[in-house]
């Protein structure tokens with residue numbers, strides 16, 4: 001019992017000593033810090049913590065300059081710190097989402113294989129895309145692919161490629177990627193509005209879209225039968241408004257701010273444009289990967305539709321039943337093409353079987 005009591009006393013004594021010692025130690029540290037700063041003010045006037053704190057908080061007496069121009073009198077720009085902290089997690093999340101999307105696409109291909117038509121092609125073709133639509137589509141598609149790959153090299157190259165390739169080769173690839181990105185960007189910038197104008201009228205909600213949504217187009221149905229849709233199904237329409245319009249415009253606008261920094265942009269605008277650009281570009285790459293999958297190996301005959309402009313009647317009936325009915329009734333802008341060239345007929349027939 002006596003032992004416990006002396007232990008308790010000892011602890012109490014230690015606690016009191018501790019409570020007394022800590023503030024004293026903190027005070028001593030602060031005093032020595034303040035002393036050090038005061039000394040520094042003597043030997044290096046204007047280059048010490050209080051001055052830099054004032055500079056960071058934008059207290060004016062320290063920020064005058066003869067240099068003319070945007071923010072030339074701002075030595076340290078506070079929001080630069082938040083940009084530096086915000087950028088890595090956004091880039092990382094984007095990178096993980098892209099990896100996740102690619103895994104999902106490969107998983108779906110492994111599970112479902114290419115989406116095929118159930119009946120044989122009739123050999124009667126429908127002109128689904130005009131030459132202008134195809135030319136615009138492929139200009140946007142190729143520029144987006146180049147911008148996506150070069151953008152990923154600019155964002156992740158230092159971590160993913162440099163350790164493997166070494167400085168010389170990586171610096172060559174990084175500089176090529178930067179220049180390609182800067183020179184292909186205007187192609188995307190000027191063709192995107194053309195794509196929006198060309199495709200917008202067939203992307204408004206129409207009869208059958210809700211049914212398509214509720215069955216997710218029949219993509220996961222046992223029968224594999226697709227829910228009837230218009231010229232573009234709801235999945236394509238969502239991609240159009242989200243990927244082409246919303247993200248496309250945000251990427252083009254933020255990219256222009258970054259690419260042409262000669263309109264008196266301040267650092268804050270450049271930082272915000274950078275964050276918007278990365279976040280929207282990563283999201284577009286995720287969405288485009290699903291579109292590209294369905295537009296290449298994921299659906300037989302789809303690639304040929306945008307490559308040649310033509311689809312087989314059976315393809316139209318099985319994938320866009322309501323649009324097919326309109327074409328048959330002569331109410332659609334698209335029509336049967338009995339004069340389609342022989343090589344196109346072969347390509348479309350091959351694509352349907354592939």
Ligand code: HEM
Pocket residue numbers: 128137140141142144145195199203231232236237240243244248288291292294295296302303304305306307
């Ligand atoms: C290599 C890349 C790409 C391939 C292989 C591809 C393939 C295709 C194919 C096959 C179609 C026709 C689908 C149908 O008949 O319904 C299509 C339609 C379309 N694609 Fe792509 N595409 C690619 C990239 C892009 C990109 C990057 C964009 C835009 C940012 C885009 C926007 C569109 C639009 C707007 C349509 C018309 C459908 C609609 O308006 O809803 N494509 N694409």
